[in-house]
Amino acid sequence: MSLRPQRGLDSIKPYVPGKPIGEVERELGIHDVIKLASNENPLGVSPKALDAMRGALETANIYPDGASYDLRMAIAHRFGFSLDEVAVGNGADDLILELSMAYLDDGDEVIASRSSFPIYDIYTHAMRAKLVKTPLAPGYRIDLDAMARAMNARTRIVYVCNPNNPTGTMVTAAELDRFMARVPDSVLVVLDDAYAEMADSSEFPDSLGYVREGRRNVLVLRTFSKVYGLAGIRIGYGFGHRDTIAPLFKVKPAFNVNSVAQAAGIAALDDEEFVRFTVSENRKGRESLYGEFRRLGLEFAESHTNFVLVRIGPEAGVVQQRLLREGVIVRPCAAYDLPECLRVSIGTMPQNERFVAALERVLGR
């Protein structure tokens, strides 16, 4: 018998990240490429985190604290939780893997939107669980009613990405409350709040409120990758009831958050100025892109994140390729079941202007 990977892998479509700038420059022989494809922070790294990381490099010969005690304490303190209600990971991505390992058995069912973060699919399949995908509601919004209807006795996890990647849209507090009332105790609801800091609505849910009220079947995920500008350093964090979080500690890699990252996270939490600046620049960039899309007659989804989903039409894939040749990397959305759309991360104003100018040329406007 020949060597064979476990059968869960047969269903996995590998995650395709935004193309790195270097790769596009090498492949196309061009320079000065900009990347608006991975929802990174275009303003750079939190200055406080940068300082702390420089200091932490001095002790890189020592293993990190495997329990990330100081970082988890800082997060717990900041959000009003206790240490055992907080988990950290090598990005929120790592926490999604850990919770999949901790909560899924062969044949269990997981519910996610057809147009949401593809990492949910990969780790679900890796655990030989079955993924049940629900369509979007009108307005590119997650359909919580469809998710509630899809639940059955085999359902173990429901992912609600809010605001949602790649649509940028949100579900409201009232909608989420109605949904949560329908979820049985045996189903874990993962509220992926990766972009929550950028949500721009008084109706945006307080997902941490479900943990505060003592619900055991909720995990809230957040990340330092976006508003703190630490995507390359890899720190995600999560909140849940202590009994819900505890199984994650059993499966986590021993030193999943390195010492430089731990120092960065602690310092970044204090960098309120950088977060405020990021959020306000992002809002300005978002508004300016809306204006340009309106001018070009392109439909877009109102975003609560640092990216905008824009509908190009059947030519979206071709347009994305032509934008690459113009030196602008954006994300095609066929893999998110939105083949007519592109997802554009909000950049600095000059980057946004370059994108719009390239788009106009490509569309022949």
Ligand SMILES: Cc1ncc(COP(=O)(O)O)c(C=O)c1O
């Ligand atoms: C919705 C969502 N969740 C989680 C993540 C993962 O974030 P991290 O960089 O912390 O792994 C991302 C990253 O793009 C995301 O878009």
